[in-house]
Amino acid sequence: MIVVMQRTATKEQINTVLSKLEELGFRPHPIHGVVKTVIGAIGERTQHTMESLELLAGVERVVPIMQPYKLASKELVEAPTTVEVAGRTIGGKKLAIIAGPCAVESCSQLLETAHAVAEAGATFLRGGAYKPRTSPYSFQGMEEEGLKILARAREEVGLPVVTEVINPADVPLVAKYVDILQIGARNMQNFTLLREVGRSGKPVILKRGLAATVEEWLMAAEYILSEGNYNVILCERGIRTYETQTRNTLDVSAIPLIKQQSHLPILSDPSHASGRWRLVEPLARASVAAGADGLMLEVHPNPSEALSDGPQSLRPEKFASLVENLKELASACGREV
Ligand code: PEP
Ligand code: MN
Numbered sequence: 001m002i003v004v005m006q007r008t009a010t011k012e013q014i015n016t017v018l019s020k021l022e023e024l025g026f027r028p029h030p031i032h033g034v035v036k037t038v039i040g041a042i043g044e045r046t047q048h049t050m051e052s053l054e055l056l057a058g059v060e061r062v063v064p065i066m067q068p069y070k071l072a073s074k075e076l077v078e079a080p081t082t083v084e085v086a087g088r089t090i091g092g093k094k095l096a097i098i099a100g101p102c103a104v105e106s107c108s109q110l111l112e113t114a115h116a117v118a119e120a121g122a123t124f125l126r127g128g129a130y131k132p133r134t135s136p137y138s139f140q141g142m143e144e145e146g147l148k149i150l151a152r153a154r155e156e157v158g159l160p161v162v163t164e165v166i167n168p169a170d171v172p173l174v175a176k177y178v179d180i181l182q183i184g185a186r187n188m189q190n191f192t193l194l195r196e197v198g199r200s201g202k203p204v205i206l207k208r209g210l211a212a213t214v215e216e217w218l219m220a221a222e223y224i225l226s227e228g229n230y231n232v233i234l235c236e237r238g239i240r241t242y243e244t245q246t247r248n249t250l251d252v253s254a255i256p257l258i259k260q261q262s263h264l265p266i267l268s269d270p271s272h273a274s275g276r277w278r279l280v281e282p283l284a285r286a287s288v289a290a291g292a293d294g295l296m297l298e299v300h301p302n303p304s305e306a307l308s309d310g311p312q313s314l315r316p317e318k319f320a321s322l323v324e325n326l327k328e329l330a331s332a333c334g335r336e337v
Pocket of ligand 1: 128182185186207237272
């Protein structure tokens with residue numbers, strides 16, 4: 001349920017409500033808005049508890065949250081959430097452009113890509129150090145050495161970095177090196193991992209599972225939020241359908257659906273959605289038109305030599321022209337690149 005405080009509620013009144021909620025066995029999540037404070041209260045609600053809370057000083061009203069996801073719901077937070085990362089905002093007017101190779105392969109490969117994408121207008125650098133590959137025989141990533149290379153690229157190029165974490169035990173180590181933790185599609189329902197990244201307090205990009213419904217995806221976000229980490233960014237990366245010509249099918253409708261149901265920012269990843277570099281730009285444009293807050297794009301200096309996801313990776317020149325071509329569309333959609 002949501003306890004909506006009056007605009008004039010004092011700090012003491014808010015604290016009294018928070019203690020009362022805890023006493024009643026609820027987990028309170030206060031959200032201090034510009035105008036008023038609302039408190040998300042997770043637990044078993046009854047008509048009686050709602051009525052008794054409404055009697056407390058400073059409380060305007062108490063309303064139930066109808067959706068199974070609570071903290072992710074627009075019912076609790078009406079205004080879109082923005083996530084601040086290293087002086088950049090995800091979810092604001094400016095689109096977040098996260099670009100880089102699927103995997104960190106070497107220092108020179110990552111630095112070359114990082115310089116190129118930064119120059120072309122990327123706002124974040126991506127690169128996988130732990131790769132959740134379909135085959136155990138495929139390249140699995142450079143692990144901690146890859147994290148060190150990412151940290152070096154951040155120093156040298158000035159872009160905050162994003163990388164995937166696949167093992168709950170590695171969360172503190174990965175969090176030490178990077179700015180945003182990514183939960184990959186294959187781990188969207190790894191609940192131990194979700195709780196662990198929740199506890200880390202680091203911004204998290206939560207990719208949609210290969211066969212996850214929008215509701216299951218928001219419930220996964222709820223695991224992170226329920227640990228008190230509100231810096232969650234969703235990423236639509238295509239779902240499994242009967243079509244075989246593309247690696248996955250980009251679910252463009254998920255973008256406005258999420259916007260209608262949740263306050264969390266949402267990105268689109270047309271690289272993993274299509275598996276084909278020639279489809280990346282049109283799908284990127286469709287995503288921005290549908291309201292995405294940013295894009296995740298795979299870029300590799302030499303896609304034919306890439307150790308993973310070469311066929312969907314853009315050459316740096318192609319990435320630069322995609323960003324350039326996006327400017328007019330972004331502005332028509334009230335956004336900027
Ligand atoms: C990735 O971003 O490199 C990745 C593995 O993506 P996904 O989890 O969406 O397949
Ligand atoms: Mn990839």
